[in-house]
Amino acid sequence: MKNIILILFAVVVSSRSIAQTRALPQPNGNITNPNLDKFVGTWVWVSGTDTLKIVLKKRIFFCHSPKIPGLILLLVFTYLNKGIIL
Secondary structure: OHHHHHHHHHHHHHHHOOOOOOOOOOOOOOOOOHHHHHOOEEEEEEEOOEEEEEEEEEEEEEOOOOOOEEEEEEEEEEEEEOOEEO
């Protein structure tokens, strides 16, 4: 009986406690994330005849059901081996 009361109490307390709340973006709203700005740009790696070029762009992505915008990083990469794109 004591275990049942203890389990019931734990379930009630855990269902009432909220660790974090997050404000959801509104449809057609404006969303910003300044942390993405430090990754945006062009990155180039060269080793002998191999070249890897990575371009990171910040783009707005819309979810399907309600048109809720979100920021994503778009990755475009090019790999060259002896001048030939692979």
